[in-house]
Amino acid sequence: MRGFAIFLLAALAFGSIVSAVAAAQTADQHLRHNRLIVLTDIEADPDDTQSLIRLLLYANEIDLEGLVATTSIHQRSRTAPESIHHVIGQYAEVYDTLSQHASGYPEAETLTARVTTGQPVYGMAGVGEGRDTPGSDAIIAALEADDPRPLWVAAWGGPNTLAQALHTLRATRSPEALARLVAKLRVYTISDQDDSGAWMRETFPDLFYIVSPGGYGAATWTGISQVVDGLDNTTISNAWLAEHIQQGHGPFGAAYPDVAYGMEGDTPTFLNLIPNGLSDPEHPDWGGWGGRYELYTPELSALDPDGFTGGVPVTEETREIWTNAIDTVRPWRARSHGRAHGYAEESFTGFRATLWRWRDDIQNDFAARIDWTVSAYVDANHPPVVRLDHADRLTVHSGDAVRLSALGSSDPDGDSLSYHWFQYPEAGSYPNAIDLWGADNLYARGFHAPEVEAPQTVHFILRVTDKGSPALSRYRRVIVTILPAGGQ
Missing domain, CATH: 2.60.40.10 (Immunoglobulins)
Structure with a gap:
């Protein structure tokens, strides 16, 4: 009996060690995930809903710490947090099936608690003393959390909620504390959809900032949905979206709206945060699913200053930013006979090409994850x-x-x-x-x-x-x- 007791104690101790190791491994895996807060002018364009559906399918691999309803030049006087809640409600319907395919998906209640809102006014009119909101408070709390990882803020619309957080920090923290918090920020905005982006870049010259300022026609993010002669554009077509995402793929796929102005223009903000083995978010110049960006001060003439911005002024950049980079891409294609794969004859060069080279992989991955919401593990890829x-x-x-x-x-x-x-x-x-x-x-x-x-x-x-x-x-x-x- 005494030998059995010793064996039992040893087994319990070993089990505790195994549990501790497993817990440490889980914590280490968590720390390898990127932290993200999204600012979205959802309801200004259906593409915010499209991007949010895709993002939630990767919520097991990105630590989504906030979803903030904001304004933009396209939706100047209201925010729509109820639309974020609606998408989370659709996510709740498929959560049990989705979570069979990978660990780490947050429950819908967790995501719901992270939904906040910014000021229902446009741009810098929402920035200043007394203009704090639950959204700007959430950004400050995340920055000051005891977490060594950088905090990514993706602006799918106007970024004035982030500008308000920085305004408050500048007014209430010491210069040393402000510098430390700004150093933790990583910002990616989809062009400039209000006038606060230029203010932040000038006021906080050390702020890590990815943006294609100016006219939308000069923006890397447009590569996700642009039809290109000579490329196979099948996976961004309406027919492909209907077959592989919207129809016959459960309530989450059915919630994906038809394209109105462009497919998922906001999605490149988080694609390089997905740990697929390709990108390193700290090195935007290395390239990945979300495109490639280089650090320099672009000339005003390169920003398509007369192109469409919705009315946001295009101004001279005051310092270096992470912005458009040029790649040359030759598509990789299957062959019907002989060597299984090879390169096409034609090549494509430009800033959008940094995203084109991965587009079919991106879309196939999306389709597979939509399948995860309706299929058992053995029936999905x-x-x-x-x-x-x-x-x-x-x-x-x-x-x-x-x-x-x-x-x-x-x-x-x-x-x-x-x-x-x-x-x-x-x-x-x-x-x-x-x-x-x-x-x-x-x-x-x-x-x-x-x-x-x-x-x-x-x-x-x-x-x-x-x-x-x-x-x-x-x-x-x-x-x-x-x-x-x-x-x-």
């Missing part, structure tokens, strides 16, 4: 798990042979996998294309490091796609630093 057979940061010398391998990648549903290794030249410092050995679709490829006179970085992307329906892709990025031959 889930993304592959991508592994590297080496580190994701490599340092080599000119002339070295470098092997890249996806050995060990797998799929939770047992699907067959396709592989695609490619260089992302715009993301690195080395300016030239590097030839990789072998066919484009091999799981393992390699290259000889080119001659360099000074250290250079090269970004290689591994895209792994399953053969489920819809086909889903996940990624890994390998950054290779090339040193001169014989260097240290």
